[in-house]
Amino acid sequence: MNKSQAPSSNTQAPMARSRSPRGIGGWSLVFLWSLGFGFWSFTQAAQTNLNGRTFTLPDGFTVELAASAPLVNRPISIAFDERGRLYATDSSGSSEKGPTQYERKDHRIVRLEDTTGSGVFDKSVVFADKLMFPEGAMFYEGSLYVAAPPQIWKLSDTDGDGVADQREVWHDGKTLTGCANDLHGPYLGPDGWFYWCKGAFAEQRYTLANGKPFVTRASHIFRARPDGTGIEPVLTGGMDNPVGVAFHSTGERFLSCTFVQPGGGKRDGLLHAVYGGVYGKEQSALDGHPRTGELMPVMTHMGAAAPCGLTTYRSHVFGVDWADNLLACYFNLHKVVRHELIPDGATFKTKDTDLLASTDVDYHPTDVLEDADGSILIVDTGGWYKICCPTSQLAKPDVLGAIYRVRKIGHPKREDPRGLKLNWPALKPADLAKFLSDDRLYVRQHAIHELGKRGDPAVPVLRESVLKGSAIDTRRDAVWALSRISGPAAREAVRTALNDTDSSVRHAALHVVSVWRDTNAVGRVQSAVESPSPALARVAAEALGRIYATNAVAALLTAADRSRANAATMSEAQRVLWHSLTYAVIELAAAEAVGAQLTARGPTAATLIALAHSGAAGLKSETVIPLLHSRDPVVKQTALWIASQRPEWGKRLAATFYGDLSQEALPKPEPAAMAALLAAFAKSLEVQETLASLVVEANIPRDSRLIALRAMAAAGLKETPAAWLGGVTRLLTGEEGEVLREAVATARTFTLPKQGHGEFLKALQEVGKLEVAPPEVRLDALVAAGGLASVSAPLFTFLRANLETARPMLTRSAASKVLAKAKLTDAQRLALADTMKSISPLDAPKLLPVFDKSPSEELGLKLVASLKDSTGLRGLRVDLLKPLLTKYPKSVQDAGAELLTVLNADAAKQRAHLEELAPTLRDGDVRRGHQLFSSQKAACSMCHTIGYLGGKLGPDLTRIGQVRTEMDLLESIVYPSASFVRSYEPFTVVVKGGEDVTGIVRKDAPDEVVLANGPETEVRIARADVVEMRPGKVSLMPDGLEQALTRQELADLLAFLKASK
Template sequence: MSRASLGNRRWTHAAVCALSALAVAAVARAEDVQTVELNGRSWTLPPGFQIELVAGPPLVDRPVTADFDEQGRLYVAESSGSNDRVEQQLAERPHRILRLEDVDGDGRFDARTIFADGMMLPEGTLWYDGSLYVAAPPSIWRLTDTNGDGVADHREEWFQGGTLTGCANDLHGPYLGRDGWIYWCKGAFAEQNYARPGRALVTRAAHIFRARPDAPRDPATGGIDSSAIEPVMTGGMDNPVDVVVTPEGERIFTTTFLVHPGGGQRDGLIHAILGGVYGKTHGVLDGHRRTGDVMPVLAHLGPAAPCGLAIIESDRLGADFPRSLLTCCFNMRKVTRHVLRAEAAGLAATTEDFLSSPDVDFHPTDVLEDADGSLLIVDTGGWYKLCCPTSQFWKPDVLGGIYRVRRADAPQPADIWRDPRGLAIDWQAATPATLAAVLDDPRPAVVERSLRQLARTGVDSVPALEAALQAESATRRRNAVWGLTRIADPQARRAVRAALADADSSVRQAALNSISLWRDADAAEVLPNMLEGDSAQTRLAVEAIGRIKDRQLAEAVLAVADQADSRPLEHAVIHALQELGDIDVLERAFVDASWKQQRAAALALDALRSESLDPLRIAGWLEAPQPELRETASWLLARHPEWGDALGTVFEERLLRAAPESVESLTAHLATFAERPVIQNLLARVLEDSASPAAARVAAADAMRRAHPRELSAPWPRAIAAAIGAGDDALLAAALRTAGALPDDAGRSDLDAALRFVADDPARPAPVRLQAFAALSGRPPLAPDLLPVAMQALAHDQPVADRAAALAALARARLSSDQLIALADAFQSVGPLEAARLLDLYAGAADEAVGTALVGALSDSPALAALRVDALERVLAEQTPPIRERGAQLALRINADLVRQRAQLEALLPRLDEGDLRRGFAVFHSTRAACATCHQLGYVGGDVGPDLSRIGKIRTERDLLEAVLFPSASFVRSYEPVIVQLSSGLVETGVLRDESATHIELAKNAQDTLRIDRADIEELRPGAVSIMPSGFGQQLTEQDLLDLVVFLKSLE
């Protein structure tokens, strides 16, 4: 959609480029693409296109988003370059809105006005009805120039979100839909409250919201009343950004973290179907109505950080461009094109690069179609560092600009395109009939201006729009439907209903969207006739029936389940059944209908009255021939731990005869139900019984471990002890893992005796002994012969799992002063991954001999640089002044080493051609670097740190080397460290893996994940130290670092 018709603007976080003189680029053609040189920067774009800089410094320095008014003036949100904490930016409001004008008509902007200063960080711009709407968290502002001097003299807080998180991603937008409603995006994690009719919406999830521009106001706040705000979609993704709408009314948006990162996937595009739940599964989705698992992704883009999004309206870029999407990928320094196609009841997309640059300072944040069909691409500059790991450096001096891309080989435009905005039209004198006659004008800006003027005219426009529904042009008829949708009058509703009989499917789909939006009950009679196959029309008709809430149509909706082969239609059916709320129809269908109707009824009942579901019947679906039923059963069982008592016999039978391929899902179900006594006894019985199949015993142990019990089930310790002594290595490994996860409750005497027996057995492998000791309860003393075993396992050349077992054992032990003195020697052989955790073992030690041994060992340790000065000071706080003074000298060395590493970075960068990809692969997987312990490549590796499958495409060599040497300089979104202050006085640090209303999961390191009940948390605050250790500059050789960076850069 053109900016005139969607009228929006957006942003997401990026860092960005230096621009120079205004110039049209010269072209060097290749076979499929061409290389364009402009201002010392190379560009790749399709043959026949050209690029020019149309606004740069000093006219605009750091543009973020932009939108046009009817006269062609461009309103640009501009950052001041501040990276101060968002609370400070909110207080100081250092950003502004510029209005740029092309005075001489050459396509380049040459004049500006400061339309509004004193703004909070602007994250979207929409020109609508004489005002500029700007998302500046926590609010959306409406800025109006009432006297025509080019400066907004009236400011109104149109929407108050009420939250402002550390990355300020609480709000993006707003955007104007074809229906005339204003849409905006909420980021995840901050809780907001909306007084929705029927039930309040209290949500921490991500959303697209919408409201009418003239929505009623809350007299207490002055902003729009929250009861007038509708959620369009709900998500577990971090950061939905930009929204566009197709001519038929389908909503598409860009977002980050729509899946848990892995296999090169992270961000992308989503087709937002009403009521859908999208994005990664996360605790923020708890409490929201579901129709099954999360909805599908339209296009995966990897770690692209997609932001600005446009849908092309005109054919000025080529006959195949209308309805194509263009997405700004600021991490990947490119703009991608997505060609949409209908696929059953939803959409599919083919993705290709449209424009890109290898320049590390090119990061586009916005794209819009100008009225003449050319594109404007906004580049924000290098100022942004807040929540952005693209570079560790703040570069406010690297300024941005705005580029124009157009076809160089386009034919001479027809006369009509010499006035692309229709400025020659006498808009004040235009009648509704005149305006309706241009609703199929090829100029998108003319069409949108006509629609807005028709809407302002109101009911007097209905006859002209009704007449336009009889036009030969399907485009005019479809736009007439959208014009009627913007008019709040029964006559407009009646006219739209007539469009349901239109011969063109796009007109019918627009009409169905309109009927759904307005909940037009008078359409209920005809809607059942629209239910034809697995199609967008059927989906929209079902959606409309659900919003109308006519229960007489519940059985008709349920019958559509039999023809629903696509997830979009399946979702629409279940969501409509939930909206209709006819429990009697659903309960009957659950027990006596086709399998598809049973499934739909079960998922609808789960949201409305889950007590109507029979757990035994659901569990029976686990062995159904239809994979959809098996998946639904698994999903429902995971949501209902209270069903455990009813399912004990069923799961015991399944456990004892489980096939290898079903063990994982079965274990997950048993863990879900493990709070129920019936399941607790079942797990203990199977694990303890030597006659049980070995696979069943291992599965029982794993289910106990994954259950995260707050209190120890009485029969479990005895059963685990029996498994430890069973003489089976696989069962022993599972039992030790489980023992280590259990709470230190009373009643563990048999289990601790079995663990101590293994830990004290010198014939056992060292990792097994250490793991057994770490699983003991309390703070047991460490046997003298086990200390050298642990110290040997700690060496940096030992397997990562062995090192983790040694640290876990030492952390569990009550170490004597003599043992701490002996252990200090381990600092000579440990690597960065273990050094900080080893230092923590000395916290609180006041023995001067221990302190002397510690500082002496650290003074010669290769891992000294991996330690934090504050951690060293905390550990030595109880020591004598001479020891603390030696510690202060070590702190000076640590700080000096940081300076040395910065110099090392600068010295290594020119030598990257000496790096070798194959050697870098070996370094990545070596025990010294152990990168694969925390990071995925493809689908292999850990997931505590960011997925690196495509890291080379979004990070420069400098970025990569900085990340290795200075891991705490900045953090990748969703991998920020946090500090958890517990009510017990303990403090835990790590990365939040998941959170719900009842608990959080904290990854402390590559091996340890801690589940913490919210009732035990006194404070949760951001941390400043990465769980990735420092010190790799000393642990790895310079050649290792060069090889590693070359390997990482190759990962595209």
């Protein structure tokens, strides 16, 4: 900063995202989404054209251009310093993967100034250059803090020339993954702590304040003091990309993130980030983290929205009902949304209204920030970004971004909104305290910061403000100032706020007690657990756990039991309160006290879960296993969940399972839940033997036999036990109907040992020859049997018939797999070459391995001739066909050269084809498209979900029409390998001594890798057998769907996907 231009102050107050209070208002029209996505509020809206784009915003508001090129080109995140200069991280336009960007470091930060006071920035200087991809900005105490994975940097201008001459690493996460989503932030909490997000799933290691090591692959919100000490996790999650953190005036946290709960259109959104909570998605990175049961609920679902920047509106400039509203940027939805927070027990619901939206696909909001005058700055990063982003695969670095300002029409201009005319260093604590009642937001924030810096001398006046302040805001802000002061006097002053008449002041005080672990507050905090306010009871419970109030175990457990009200299932509000009460008991680690409560009150869900986290001295199998038959649905559900986490209980559970399932008269649990529980214990030798017995013993009820088979299929063992092979072999040779079908389906999931499976494979082959069996069962059996040593004439006829395009896609696919691996005669290969004339584009690539063997001139010429007139040619690629043709004589290669020329279409030709195709697909019918989506012809629903129905191999498409343009959707159908949705990228694993395996990574753990390579199939590979793991270039979705459908069908399918919002 240029010190000569500074006001009389030379101090640097933080300009970060903390909140103010106030009530929640409402719009008049409210729509409740039928699938439970929350309240969506519709208001009258105005349209305006600006900067070449059409924007929609609520009536009574206006939008203007605040900054654009050449001052800033592709802004990402923004932050103000205390003088009102705006720091904008500015992308170079590079969309390379993280490691490449780390080597190049070609991004920058610019400092923008509005020298005229008009609200339009007119001056720019490069504050810092040669930076890694920046993913956050926060100004604090004269320095700009920026997350640039793998570090958070502290950038300072010490000589006032506008350029950062001092660069320090404030935090080093030490991990950088391909998508570079390892870090976002930091964000300043109202408590004075720095918060930031860890994403991706690379392992990070820390030493916590208590000296204990913390090793994690999961996603987190972390926090630490401004000096970097006291680091601790606040939230844990299985989501890929946690991004923005914002705070309620009471200190409650909110997180914008992607992939919080895949499925049903509920993929991205906002979380109420409750301390100790474990959030979705469910995956192995969560293993080992303490949790209070199933994943915590998501506050607001937005579909595949790609949430980015998040802030809390703090002033009253837009109206009293705007205070404490969340403002969130949605990259994929091309809009910023206002989320009104509506208290719901211990958590919140939201009422959602568009603030600034555009139909322009290159408008991508990435950050939002309230200015000192109450207007809102919105960052549009432009069209450059495509890193791991399926909606932006066409990078457009030439489409530059901008910063927009949204104002309320008619709001008068405020004099000195930042307090720049004040001589802050000269103000005494008593003078500073007066500004806690100022109606200028940034002045109040500056006063809080200055009072915190003054330390103990400021405590008496702050204590007086807490006790005698007439305004609720003043008393609460005094608490936040005290949070930034260490020492017993500040802690005692905060404790006085625990008796405040206003619940929001008490809430803030409980938060401060929690972060400081103030043990002297235990008595008053414990009484707050009994508060009729669920929100206060929740934060009080959080505090009790953190201050190790072991004498509070009984009170916490009583409150937890009361919060569930003996309900088998909890509402989201109940779940949040119950979590905090139970998690507090877990943190207390008081196994003896919890055990005494178990004896005194009997088993309850909270008591059981708390003991389950107490280590060896905690919960015993003899306590839990009998509860699997409890008549209390809550206790039974809890016992099932705890048992599923304890594979070492397998021996005792095996006897219980056998007793439950071997007798027809005994009541049985829900079959799917029982199969899942058995699968969870399948590593236990005793449970393996029990499952084998349930499969083969003659007196076992049919339904129990089916449960056992499904448990085997879901077990996912690295090597299938011999007893299972023997049991399933017996079923394959002696059963029919549903049991035979289930036995074959189970057989397909087995990972065979190197020896001792001959009879098993023979039995599968015999099922494949069984003409009375359904065709799909025969084909599944043959696929499971692997390569056939020979194919009889009747069987070859059967397989060839099932390649006909009229057959279901999965049927054709299975027949192709069997033939591709079978040892065929020359005559059979020639017959299949003839079949290639009418082969589906989806199946042509699967049959190519047939022609890899015995490459004679006759076979090659027949294959080339068939493909020249075949629609199946569109399903092939040069990289598949060219290596095959090189194995044939030169005459075949010459004949096939024309085929390679046809296939060798580059990206420009693909784009041209799409642009030519799109206008012919205007008259699609949504209802017909829905039928086609679910039909065997397109078979989309085998891999994709719409709503609650469909497969899980590919991305959920419930809201795909909301986030993908028509051209995006068409490209994904015609050229599925052009882009990949994050977490659905194909990977190729090179296996030691075996074939390469390609699929979508379902598990990447220290002991094994699991790849999904089909709608219902997975491949498990021991980590020791993995030679290399590399990103794949070819989608599991086959090419050629365009050729398999008529133009009308393609138009109908496109219309249906566009309507899926």
